[in-house]
Amino acid sequence: MSGFTDLQTLLVQGGFDCPACHTFHAVSLSRVRLGRGTLGELPAAMRELGGTKGFLLADPNTWAAAGEKAASVLASAGIPTARHILSSSRPAPDERTMGEAVFRFDPSCDWIGGIGGGVVNDVCKLLAKTSGRPYLYIPTAPSMDGYASASSSMEMGGLKVSLPSAAASSIVADTDVLAAAPREMILAGIGDMTAKYVSLAEWEISHIINDEYYCPEIARMVRISLERVVRAADAAVSGDPDAVAAVTEGLILSGLAMECAHLSRPASGMEHYISHIRDMRSLAFGTRADLHGIQCGFAVLPVLRAYEALRAVTPDRERALAHARSFDWAAHAAVMRDAVGPGAEAMIRLEEKEGKYDPARHAVRLERILARWDDLTAVMRSLPSAVSMTAFYRRIGFPTEPEGLGMTADEVRLLIRFAADIRDKYVLTRLLWDLGEPADGVGI
Numbered sequence: 001m002s003g004f005t006d007l008q009t010l011l012v013q014g015g016f017d018c019p020a021c022h023t024f025h026a027v028s029l030s031r032v033r034l035g036r037g038t039l040g041e042l043p044a045a046m047r048e049l050g051g052t053k054g055f056l057l058a059d060p061n062t063w064a065a066a067g068e069k070a071a072s073v074l075a076s077a078g079i080p081t082a083r084h085i086l087s088s089s090r091p092a093p094d095e096r097t098m099g100e101a102v103f104r105f106d107p108s109c110d111w112i113g114g115i116g117g118g119v120v121n122d123v124c125k126l127l128a129k130t131s132g133r134p135y136l137y138i139p140t141a142p143s144m145d146g147y148a149s150a151s152s153s154m155e156m157g158g159l160k161v162s163l164p165s166a167a168a169s170s171i172v173a174d175t176d177v178l179a180a181a182p183r184e185m186i187l188a189g190i191g192d193m194t195a196k197y198v199s200l201a202e203w204e205i206s207h208i209i210n211d212e213y214y215c216p217e218i219a220r221m222v223r224i225s226l227e228r229v230v231r232a233a234d235a236a237v238s239g240d241p242d243a244v245a246a247v248t249e250g251l252i253l254s255g256l257a258m259e260c261a262h263l264s265r266p267a268s269g270m271e272h273y274i275s276h277i278r279d280m281r282s283l284a285f286g287t288r289a290d291l292h293g294i295q296c297g298f299a300v301l302p303v304l305r306a307y308e309a310l311r312a313v314t315p316d317r318e319r320a321l322a323h324a325r326s327f328d329w330a331a332h333a334a335v336m337r338d339a340v341g342p343g344a345e346a347m348i349r350l351e352e353k354e355g356k357y358d359p360a361r362h363a364v365r366l367e368r369i370l371a372r373w374d375d376l377t378a379v380m381r382s383l384p385s386a387v388s389m390t391a392f393y394r395r396i397g398f399p400t401e402p403e404g405l406g407m408t409a410d411e412v413r414l415l416i417r418f419a420a421d422i423r424d425k426y427v428l429t430r431l432l433w434d435l436g437e438p439a440d441g442v443g444i
């Protein structure tokens with residue numbers, strides 16, 4: 001059979017034959033045990049990895065949530081483990097936490113078991129890469145889609161970086177553990193998924209404008225995961241283990257979609273960049289940051305409003321060309337330094353390499369935008385309305401106003417203003433810039 005079917009088939013086959021790309025989209029994750037009480041299957045999961053002695057890493061909260069149980073299940077099966085519980089109950093994904101994990105690693109262990117959320121997972125993936133040991137992940141909250149990816153989102157020297165790491169070979173997701181996670185973490189997982197509405201649309205938009213690689217089959221895989229999560233959301237936030245299983249499966253699948261595409265495009269767009277800028281400001285200035293999925297999910301709302309307004313705009317070649325000619329990059333970069341802090345330097349260097357604002361490149365993109373405007377607005381129309389997304393968020397208790405994240409509307413605008421400079425991806429504000437359309441013209 002070709003094309004994506006379901007998670008377990010994908011894992012058994014090690015990927016799927018793509019009817020669109022005519023290639024095999026491979027995944028490195030080989031086994032997911034998802035359901036109630038799957039912690040009991042840990043000994044079997046470990047034997048599949050070929051392991052004999054495990055190094056377990058958790059933080060104090062996640063150790064209490066699942067670590068003790070995991071260790072006792074392994075001990076009852078006669079499997080030895082070493083363990084380290086991180087000193088912080090809110091570990092940061094930085095050099096300090098990584099150093100702690102490396103210092104405490106017991107080299108007599110031949111596999112690594114990470115027990116926790118995104119930070120423990122990111123640290124363990126790096127530890128697995130540097131130590132050359134296979135990695136088994138036991139998530140304690142369905143809060144983000146990075147379970148299965150082979151990169152770790154870290155903070156290095158005060159900057160957010162994505163470091164190559166080792167993907168988990170096996171995941172043991174016990175929904176009795178996951179359903180008991182704080183409600184905010186379940187909401188975060190849902191927000192990291194609703195973000196996919198935007199990322200999928202922007203992937204297609206960039207394909208139309210820039211001929212960027214796009215696979216409709218991978219997009220379909222993410223859309224299936226997304227719909228599943230949205231359907232399960234109400235029951236998941238009230239702690240129903242089966243609904244939490246659906247959310248978890250959706251998160252795993254969308255992480256695998258990035259691996260299949262060799263791009264983060266299927267799962268991350270403008271809304272993720274807005275979240276990244278907020279994280280960078282938090283690192284630089286100590287301002288508040290919320291869970292990744294809460295920030296991304298919240299950012300979906302202004303992005304949806306903007307696309308709704310933008311699809312009603314009639315592009316104007318002269319206005320767009322004049323806007324590109326008059327753009328003052330130096331002034332933009334100066335304000336960015338103040339707004340983002342030291343992280344702005346990497347963004348400025350990126351622009352020197354990319355030339356996003358180069359008038360000649362702009363002119364080429366603009367002609368494509370003008371020629372394909374109907375196709376572009378069709379993609380924008382495929383997005384859910386901001387009103388329906390707001391109603392969905394309100395129903396499940398997800399924040400819909402900046403105040404819910406301790407922000408003002410002005411701060412949200414600031415995040416949006418510099419979000420496109422963070423990496424080279426073509427996202428909402430790049431399209432606005434290409435059109436010479438002011439952000440406040442589309443309500444942001």
Ligand SMILES: [Zn+2]
Binds near residue numbers: 018019020021022216
């Ligand atoms: Zn494909």
Ligand SMILES: [Zn+2]
Binds near residue numbers: 267
């Ligand atoms: Zn995400």
